[in-house]
Amino acid sequence: MKLSGVELRRVRMPLVAPFRTSFGTQAERELLLVRAVTPAGEGWGECVAMEAPLYSSEYNDAAEHVLRNHLIPALLAAGDLTAYKVTPLLAKFKGHRMAKAALEMAVLDAELRAHDRSFAAELGSTRDSVACGVSVGIMDSIPQLLDVVGGYLDEGYVRIKLKIEPGWDVEPVRQVRERFGDDVLLQVDANTAYTLGDAPLLSRLDPFDLLLIEQPLEEEDVLGHAELAKRIRTPICLDESIVSARAAADAIKLGACQIVNIKPGRVGGYLEARRVHDVCAAHGVAVWCGGMIETGLGRAANVALASLPGFTLPGDTSASGRFYRTDITEPFVLDAGHLPVPTGPGLGVTPIPDLLDEVTTEKAWIGS
Ligand SMILES: CSCC[C@@H](NC(=O)CCC(=O)O)C(=O)O
Numbered sequence: 001m002k003l004s005g006v007e008l009r010r011v012r013m014p015l016v017a018p019f020r021t022s023f024g025t026q027a028e029r030e031l032l033l034v035r036a037v038t039p040a041g042e043g044w045g046e047c048v049a050m051e052a053p054l055y056s057s058e059y060n061d062a063a064e065h066v067l068r069n070h071l072i073p074a075l076l077a078a079g080d081l082t083a084y085k086v087t088p089l090l091a092k093f094k095g096h097r098m099a100k101a102a103l104e105m106a107v108l109d110a111e112l113r114a115h116d117r118s119f120a121a122e123l124g125s126t127r128d129s130v131a132c133g134v135s136v137g138i139m140d141s142i143p144q145l146l147d148v149v150g151g152y153l154d155e156g157y158v159r160i161k162l163k164i165e166p167g168w169d170v171e172p173v174r175q176v177r178e179r180f181g182d183d184v185l186l187q188v189d190a191n192t193a194y195t196l197g198d199a200p201l202l203s204r205l206d207p208f209d210l211l212l213i214e215q216p217l218e219e220e221d222v223l224g225h226a227e228l229a230k231r232i233r234t235p236i237c238l239d240e241s242i243v244s245a246r247a248a249a250d251a252i253k254l255g256a257c258q259i260v261n262i263k264p265g266r267v268g269g270y271l272e273a274r275r276v277h278d279v280c281a282a283h284g285v286a287v288w289c290g291g292m293i294e295t296g297l298g299r300a301a302n303v304a305l306a307s308l309p310g311f312t313l314p315g316d317t318s319a320s321g322r323f324y325r326t327d328i329t330e331p332f333v334l335d336a337g338h339l340p341v342p343t344g345p346g347l348g349v350t351p352i353p354d355l356l357d358e359v360t361t362e363k364a365w366i367g368s
């Protein structure tokens with residue numbers, strides 16, 4: 001199919017509550033949406049970069065700039081286009097995986113809608129719903145944390161993930177275990193906040209039977225994670241370090257991780273995310289679907305991805321209401337701790353025009 005043009009939208013959505021991680025606190029989500037227009041119809045993509053380069057080197061202004069000036073023009077010039085051609089066509093541009101992922105997602109959505117085929121069918125889904133975990137930010141106090149965790153368990157979430165950082169790690173985990181027991185599936189995410197020298201501290205998490213500790217060290221310290229894995233019992237899961245299927249294979253071979261958090265935006269798209277899934281499955285490594293506070297668009301695609309066979313751990317595929325009072329699509333609502341896998345063509349969801357316009361701060365058209 002031919003790409004007629006692409007609309008870029010900057011969107012700003014308030015969060016229901018501030019979300020604090022080891023790299024900062026967010027009270028709203030600024031993000032970039034991509035609408036790919038073809039003669040056969042249109043498709044939507046969501047860029048998961050943040051307002052500032054705090055999670056990774058990407059951020060919204062840079063994603064918009066590289067899309068507008070390099071990535072979209074390359075696809076406009078390509079003539080006949082399919083989603084599977086996007087990565088090879090954009091390979092000459094280094095990095096910018098989240099920007100590339102958003103563009104590929106929009107082209108894939110347009111193509112699948114035109115063929116009346118769902119993301120789930122295309123990716124290789126084997127389930128019609130996925131078990132959902134929830135990510136809990138760093139709180140002002142332990143009592144506040146326990147209230148929030150209790151609320152999510154009452155809502156039916158099947159797994160709790162606690163954000164940690166030096167000074168907020170062992171004690172919150174101990175208190176959650178004491179209040180809610182040993183049967184709750186519990187894990188922690190450090191977002192690179194520790195160093196190998198913290199191994200003795202991190203080993204104090206071992207008695208709490210955590211599913212995993214996510215990205216304790218900085219993203220480039222793969223060998224450090226391999227060494228840490230020898231010093232603590234809690235399984236190590238990598239997030240920020242895994243930027244491609246090749247990076248996953250290397251990290252697994254080096255013993256740097258026993259579990260992988262897959263985020264399509266971080267690895268350059270849903271097609272590469274499936275390759276990461278396949279590489280991990282080949283090594284017997286469990287994966288789960290991470291989250292980047294997506295709108296219902298990215299959430300729909302993530303739930304489809306999370307229904308592949310190797311996704312054996314609950315992901316951060318929470319309901320729309322975890323972060324947003326009003327989503328820009330029909331909201332994803334938890335049902336007995338699960339979300340249904342969208343079955344409609346493409347993403348299976350589309351933005352609700354009035355709601356999207358309410359949160360749109362800028363629009364730009366690139367194309368004919
Ligand atoms: C937008 S930054 C959030 C990154 C963080 N994501 C979450 O904690 C899950 C957020 C979600 O549920 O969408 C992670 O490192 O895993």
Ligand SMILES: [Mg+2]
Pocket residue numbers: 189191214215239240261290
């Ligand atoms: Mg993480």
